[in-house]
Amino acid sequence: MKKTLARGLMNLLPMVLSIWLFWSLFISLDGLGKLLLELVGVQSVFVGAGFGLVASLVFVAGLLFSVSPIAWVYGWIEKQLMKFPLFKSVYGSIRDIASLMNRDGEPKTQKTVLVKQANGSYVVGFIMSESAPQPLADALPDGDWVPVLFQLSYQMAGVTSLVKRDDLIFVDWSFEDAMRFNLTAGIANSKAQ
Template sequence: MKTTLARGLTNLLPMVLSIWLFWSLFISLDGLGRLMLETLGVDKIMLGAGFALVACLVFVAGLLFSVSPIVWVYSWIERQLMKFPLFKTVYGSIRDIAGLMNRDGKPKTHKTVLVRQANDSYVVGFIMSDFPPEPLREALPEGDWVPVLFQLSYQVAGVTSLVKRADLIEVNWSFEEAMRFNLTAGITSLSDPTQKGEAFTKA
């Protein structure tokens, strides 16, 4: 009985929560669009019309940001707003997260690596950039250093360490699968053990 309930919960909960999350997002965006339509005097708005309006506005914004003058004006406004410390902190964090999710057309530099610990254990990490920022490169001892992110289990946050490239073991494992492994502390199992990434030491 308990095993059957656990099996049902394990299979249904992710699906139900995912559908609820996307439905809540749909309702929120649809409500925003309906508010804009009502402001324009449009009555008898069907469900989904507001969401379609918001989607069209986002698409148009994407087209506008491909025009150089629009990009220049937006960048100028962004620089002015970034002068306010609190806004700079909040906006910068949201922008970085959005940039991490939108990697289309950009080289996928994120690599999964293993980092040896003092007790000969290994920690899964991610190379987020090929080079650390200039101030860090000047402060670090001579060597090929790279920023490595160590994801914390059940949290989006992580710890970034600077590690010598020679001390890293690259893993043939996709960024998404390795991130899921770290976020769930390894509870999420792979469907096929033969598809696990094969580690190899980078020359």
């Protein structure tokens, strides 16, 4: 009985939580859109009209940001707001996370690697960039150093370490499968591809 309940929970929980999360996001954005419609005196005709308005506004914003003058003005405003330390920290973090999600068309630089530890064990890591930032490269001893992320289990956090490229063992394993392996401490049934 205990195994059956656990199996049911393990299968249903991810689906139910995912649906709930996306439904909550839909309802929130629909409510925001309805509020915007009410501000201009338009009544919402159907459920989802507010969501459609918000999605349309985001699409139009994407089109506008492809126009140089608007992108320049936005960049100038962004630069002015970045002068405030608290805003810079919060906004910078959110912008970095958003840019990680929007990497379409860019080559994926994350490569899965193994790094040997002092005790002979290995840690799964990810090359996040092909070179260390210049200030770090200048401070490090000679060598080809690369930033490697060691993801912590069950967290969206990790440790970035600078490792010599010669000390890395490259693994033919997709970033997504290896990340799933790290995030679940190897519990997830990931198959190497």
